[in-house]
Amino acid sequence: MASDPNNSGASAQEFEVVSMEGYDEEYDDLISLETMDRSSPDLFPQRINGLTDLASLGNEAGTPPWEAPLTPEDISMLHHYSTFTLSALIIEVRKLYDKAYQLGLDEAKEMTRGKYLNILNRRRPNKPDGE
Template sequence: MATNDPQNDTTELACVEESLMSLEKLDRASPDLWPEQRVNEFIAQNLPPTDQTSWSTALTSDDINQLHQLGNLTVTGLIAEVKKLHDEAYQLGLEEAKEMTRGKYLNIFKNNK
């Protein structure tokens, strides 16, 4: 039978702690390289313009009607619409995979050099 020797348990615990010790030195200079002010400036420079009319200039009247229809949907209706779009995208992916496999077998992607 095994005995509960406190000294043996302490030795095993010390061995486990030593095996878990990391000698990696972490570089703590990151806040100095990117101080908060510079990060805020970087974010401000790379944000897209917030002009409300820039996204709507290329919309047709059909697009605007579609937006209004989607905006009037209930939560469940909107979820159903998203699921429908997800299913359509999945089906398109399956069709694309079939066509790519077909093209591979027909050697239409072969380089004619």
């Protein structure tokens, strides 16, 4: 694709014209005329102050949980799950998936509620210098 020397004020994006030689009419419904000359949309364009503070708290932990030594409770749980049959273990995993899904729904509901009540946009009071 060659640029036109007379058109110095051309847009930054130029598009190549595609030839329709050998085009088969049975694929008419597959042609898209959409232009892709726009930037990607933001997934979460609105900044929520309370949420960004909460996310930054998670990065302050020193040792990741998977590198921490096993506690007696962890070892007990491992022994408990090791006695399960394959089908019982699958049922237990499905229960965990269901709980995680339900927690996600509850969290989405509470975040929406907080947004409507304008709870997350409130500023925190300044802490005294002694803390």
